[in-house]
Amino acid sequence: MLVVQKFGGSSVADAERVFNVARVVTDKYSEGNDVIVVVSAQGDTTDELIEKAREINPDASRREMDMLLSSGEQISIALLAMAIEKLGFPVISLLGWQAGFQTNSVYSAARIKRIQTERIQNELDKKNIVVVAGFQGINRFGDVTTLGRGGSDTSAVALAAALHADICQIYTDVDGVYTADPRKVKNAFKLDEITYDEMLELATLGAQVLNNRSVEMAKKYNVEIEVLSSLKRVPGTMVKEAAKMEKMLIKSVAKDTNVARIMIVGVPDEPGVAFQIFSRVAKAHINVDIILQSVGRDGTKDITFTVAADKGAEAVETLREYIERVGAQNISYDTGVAKISIVGAGMETHEGVAARMFEVLGDAGINIQMISTSEIKVSVLIDEAQADRAVQVVHAAFFEDSLAL
């Protein structure tokens, strides 16, 4: 088997952890597999480098930021390779450009265009364990680029796709994908498998297990991902095609408190108002999640939408001039809200899932402020103070036998 393994920055934060990773890697190699390991920068290295840059020039060019930040993975691949050498295994470390990662030229947020796999293939043929710097590549000018934060997941999946690896194992702080946050819901359990689409919905819901772009790429190239822990040696959760797995009604209940609700009261009930508002928000590079527009009454209507919590004030400022000009009554924002979501491919073919969710929330006295749905997801916005309890009652309703649908 050809196995691609990816370890994040906290997995290689110090010498002891580097050796832990080295043992996971060499155990897999000892079973007779070809192994490629993608690693991120150690622990806080990236943040420390960013701080060094800020001290000198807060407006440094992205090209030089990428030059600076890509040194972080260079350190971690060398140290991991040294630990693997110490354990007595053949190993070689490769930088992004040496591993053939060719990207476009959007510094700090580059996209992989292709991977020239000759060098890696050559090292695998020599039976070397290949340690690859995640998060980085080069553009057509021969300049170093980075894929943006979380990009090491994408590096790993892209390598697995390019080399037709049998599996891409993403090692994280958690040992898999759970039906809910196990720290908050005591009956939460680990899923054996989940579809790409479900994983994508969970990622956007703030369950930061896998970087979204990497899941999209895995789906596109049909790369099977396993999410697992580098500390516990137990099977994790497989992320793969829906056709290959048994359908569960829903897979997970997620909570996202990184939400601000923007309320605009009394805008004219005329065509083009929503366009004017949301084009201004888009121009300010603020992502909008849920949108709710009231039915017009007395020639005015209300528009409510959600953005990331730290964008609330900025969204209001961006719109204030327009809001005043069209004579709306008021614009305000509120960060005391949370988004609770259920995700599962099963709900596509099963009626009543959303209704059941609304019912258990209502029974628990939790008021729903906004609703958003997709084919495999239902999200509701509620008071932040009730968020943990909401997750518990929804989890109980869908996953715990006594309360099953």
Add this chain to the structure above:
Amino acid sequence: MLVVQKFGGSSVADAERVFNVARVVTDKYSEGNDVIVVVSAQGDTTDELIEKAREINPDASRREMDMLLSSGEQISIALLAMAIEKLGFPVISLLGWQAGFQTNSVYSAARIKRIQTERIQNELDKKNIVVVAGFQGINRFGDVTTLGRGGSDTSAVALAAALHADICQIYTDVDGVYTADPRKVKNAFKLDEITYDEMLELATLGAQVLNNRSVEMAKKYNVEIEVLSSLKRVPGTMVKEAAKMEKMLIKSVAKDTNVARIMIVGVPDEPGVAFQIFSRVAKAHINVDIILQSVGRDGTKDITFTVAADKGAEAVETLREYIERVGAQNISYDTGVAKISIVGAGMETHEGVAARMFEVLGDAGINIQMISTSEIKVSVLIDEAQADRAVQVVHAAFFEDSLAL
């Protein structure tokens, strides 16, 4: 003019010093010059990285050590480029491989084979200040190599040679080359110029102003070097061809206390003994400096030689078995010695320089234990406690008017 400037690790140790370097560089650029800047890793970065590696694997391969250590310059070039951006000048940083440094494959002590200058030339044509990572290159396998410690001087001189630069300015902690250590000899003065050969002799004498390999390369390709300080904005010392300068009798008086004297008493006065001794020392990778052999008497002779202070015990251990086997009386070592040297191309054509040195030392009551001479150098070994006074009286004899030869 095309100017290559080189700054060491202490010159870029923190944000303030990085800006000081940026101002030196941009001032030179503002005068209408093309400027290439070679920098080392910041302050203690290299030592910190070596410590990280030791913690994981003290016997790490040199290939992975080079991968690790080359990240140090990557950080410093990015930070310096950011500072130059902040001052409003066009700039680009380049890693060793991007700057075209092709080396052989002796990891950790690689030699530059050629520099492919297209990329740098291209950036100069665009009127960019080019910041280049010193100390590093790539070999024919596309792997990162380092030139060994002090290699950034060599990077700078090699670039100056390849691009036919008008001058290579090496910025150091001192503002030039002095007739003696100015902290010890109050009348010591800075030389305006010095020949390559004189500089080479001074470098081997422990005056660590310039890396030796870089001076050899500068001599070979006739690159004019200026040694100067990044803090004091005053002219430094030019290192160039002898033909271009007025000859001074001697240029500098140097002291080296990093010396151990090994004494072997009573070895058989037979052919092959010296070979047996010094081949054993060479095999242990210990460099021998001065050698003194007594005239044979009663069938035995004494052999005395010097090595670096920290190699004294090892040299004795290396030889003990052989010494006992041939029935020599005794082997011992002594680190309480110092080497005092005078260097100057002028002495080639001027008799009596060595004699004058011996005379002033004798007048000062300083006993000479060993003597070594080359065409442009005279070294004597004396008691370490008398070293500073020896430098003072020799300096006075050759440089101070009242005592001139």
